[in-house]
Amino acid sequence: MQKTVWIILIAFTLVSCEYFKQGPSETPVARVNDNYLYKKDLVDLTFEGTSKEDSILIVTNYINRWATQKLLIDQAKINLSQEKLNNFNNLVQQYKNDLYTEAYKSAIIAQQMDNTISNKEYDEFYELNKENFKLNDELIQIRFIHLDKNYSNIRETKDKFVRFNASDKKELSDLSIQFKAVNLNDSIWIEKNAIFKALPVVEANSSQVLKKSNFTQLQDSLGVYLVKIENLLKPNDLAPLSHIKPTIEQIILNKRKLELIKELEKDITKDAIKNDDFEIYTPN
Numbered sequence: 001m002q003k004t005v006w007i008i009l010i011a012f013t014l015v016s017c018e019y020f021k022q023g024p025s026e027t028p029v030a031r032v033n034d035n036y037l038y039k040k041d042l043v044d045l046t047f048e049g050t051s052k053e054d055s056i057l058i059v060t061n062y063i064n065r066w067a068t069q070k071l072l073i074d075q076a077k078i079n080l081s082q083e084k085l086n087n088f089n090n091l092v093q094q095y096k097n098d099l100y101t102e103a104y105k106s107a108i109i110a111q112q113m114d115n116t117i118s119n120k121e122y123d124e125f126y127e128l129n130k131e132n133f134k135l136n137d138e139l140i141q142i143r144f145i146h147l148d149k150n151y152s153n154i155r156e157t158k159d160k161f162v163r164f165n166a167s168d169k170k171e172l173s174d175l176s177i178q179f180k181a182v183n184l185n186d187s188i189w190i191e192k193n194a195i196f197k198a199l200p201v202v203e204a205n206s207s208q209v210l211k212k213s214n215f216t217q218l219q220d221s222l223g224v225y226l227v228k229i230e231n232l233l234k235p236n237d238l239a240p241l242s243h244i245k246p247t248i249e250q251i252i253l254n255k256r257k258l259e260l261i262k263e264l265e266k267d268i269t270k271d272a273i274k275n276d277d278f279e280i281y282t283p284n
Contacts, residue, residue, distance in 0.1 A: 032070040143186035
């Protein structure tokens, strides 16, 4: 009688182990060794409106890909050296650690970092570092109008373009829909190569056109060009603050970010020591 009880208990234990080995109580749709794929894993594969035939194909392909991946992983665990497996496990763990820590740092930065930069900060940074902001290429303040060669009011447009008082600016801006291309904002600095790309005719006549406070009227097969160079900076000249402001902004914000991360790491370690969550054991 006692022997029979032990046999029943052993059988129950084996069945129980097999049951728990399968994972959740829900019915699996596929198995590869000890890995199970469940219906809930397939829910998001198809959408409302997908035909029955397409749904079957999508799900079948997914199951086959899942099975192939699991089989390859299982074979890798059997056939790769333990040293390689350990290295992979370490890489996976390090990647996981990096994901967590970088996500947390990013969340803290988004909450706490001040992204506002005052004009004073821009000016001070520029003055302290302007020797590092010398130009590699020419910068140009330019305005231009590209007209069709048959445009009827070239002379009048030219007069307004050259005179360029407040009234002229408004009138030219209102007429700009009639121009083939136009830039009336001559306060911004533009790199020479960008101008050459937009206006090849300027590149072809650069020695004539690229002079400070110079107006030129050019013509080619594509039309008539009115070009006024307001100002020009040469290579090795200091870049104007307005041109490098985006660069300075990134430098200042990156510096703030690094300082905030450094402070966060310092505080989190300090708090952990204070709360007995972190301690270093000294050898006897």
